[in-house]
Amino acid sequence: MGALTGLKILDFSTLLPGPFATLILGDLGADIIKISSPDKADIVADYPPYIEGTNLSANQAWLGRNKKNIFLNLKTKEAVDIVKELVKEYDIVVEQFRPGVMERLGLSYEELKKVNPKVIYCSLTGYGQTGPMRDSAGHDINYLARSGNMNYSGREKTGPVLTNMQMADIGAGSLYSVIGILSAVYHRTITGKGQYIDISMADGLIPFNAMEGAAFLVNGAEPEREKTRLNGGSAYDFYETKDHRYLSVGSLEPKFWKNFCECIELPELISETVMPENVNSLKEKIRKRILEKNLKEWNEIFKGQDVCVEPVLTLKEAFLEDEHIKARNLINDVKVAGEKEKTVKQMGTPLKLSECPIEYKETGYPLGYHTEEILKKMGYSIEEIEKFEEKKAVGIYKK
Structure with a gap:
């Protein structure tokens, strides 16, 4: 039994922040159904390379781990009705659309609360559900820029530098979503009430200013590049070796x-x-x-x-050779979904629970793989499913 066995989650998210949040929840035992569009690509799930001999990308195999998935065209009444039926059982919702999109589809928190008053509904966006930037598009680099962090990061001569780490996506978006959802679950356990959760990646980066942010709010002094203890103003830094490492x-x-x-x-x-x-x-x-x-x-x-x-280790050194990372079981061999003997190495979830250790059952499946299975389990007949497909309300993965 996983720590979160019994939690049932509908995941409408794409790209990295939402899928990584539900990956953590799924690794901890939650039952996840990911809902995707049959005609709109997910640039992260479709990002190469693909596992040899399969049509499964490395990212989808990882982010889809321990999840089932279904293709639904949410612009159709039939698909919306399917979601409303699912939410009677899958009473935690994660969505990552811009503010107002789920409302226009008829799947807002207020609408789903009518179906299941105990629903917990987490909206994960760049700038949140309120404020003048609520409708603005953005990516990790933009949230880092607007949070103040990059104004004193990087080098004095060259300015901000890219790190290739998705700090806003994972550090602010994914992790705060998990915290928010589990907080709401605890509150529901005590009170019986569901609630709405508004997570903003830009909001989540404000505390990343940490000590410098706290100091600024007291003395008003702007930190400068290579002038503070941790941004290059001390010996705390990276140094090149003779062999250019x-x-x-x-x-x-x-x-x-x-x-x-x-x-x-x-x-x-x-x-x-x-x-x-x-x-x-x-x-x-x-x-x-x-x-x-x-x-x-x-x-x-x-x-x-x-x-x-x-x-400073390479990925090969860190993932495959480092004895400490091996000892912490951070890289695992996971069974490839739909394959009898094939496995693939994946990054694990960095949580160690003594009573309910994490189990990596199998990789993610291709998007839309479980559409027919899920609909049948809900009680729809083959004829009804075929009609849904004719109306392009659902997409059936061709195995």
Whole structure:
């Protein structure tokens, strides 16, 4: 039994934020049905590469793990009626359309609450359901920009830098959605009442300003690039090695700083501290020293030392070779959906529960795969399903 066994969720989301949120919930045991459009591509689910010998993309295999899925054309009355029937049992809804879209389709929180008063309804959008930007389109880079974070991130000479990490999508969108949904489930358990959840990825990035944001609200001083403890204004930084690899140096506290300086054989830097007035001179000395040896040599020097220094790993090194990541079971062999013996390696969900460990049953199926199965289980006949298909209310995956 999973930690969330018994929760039943309808997932209308696309791309990354919503699907990753429901991936976590599904890995924890929730019963997920993902609803997709039969004639509108999902650029994340369809993003190559594909698993060899299948028509299943790596992303869909991962994000669709432990879920079933159905093709519904929500612009038809028949599909809307199917959703309203489903929500009688699947009483948690996750949607990622722009504000007003579900209302126009007849599937708003207010409409579904009429069908099931206990429904929990989570809307995940870029800028939220209220405010002057509620209808604006956006992506991760835009939310990072508008949240203030990027104004003091990057380098002084070049400005903001891209990281290829979906901080707004996952860190703000997915995780806050999971928190919101589980909070609402707990509230419903106590009170019997469902509720509406408004999650904004832009909102979620405001706390990412953390210490600098808290300081600004007290003293009004704007943080500048390469001037704070964590954005390049101290020795806390990345340093290139002789073989053009990189080390991360996080030796902030005095004991770590002392050990670091001794390991690189520059003990005279200890008294300068990790953030002296002339930090550029300090960092230049460190850069020159780190460039004298390759990454393997530095790894041996820092091995077992209490310094907060780690190599910048490639995906191969991190996913397939790193002993700690192996020990934490973060990469798993998962059975490929619909295949008898084929497996594929996937990133796991980083939660460790002693009484109900996560189970990775099988990868996601191609979108629309379970349409017929789900409709039959709901009580629709073959003839009714064929009529739905004729009216293009549903899409049947051709296996």
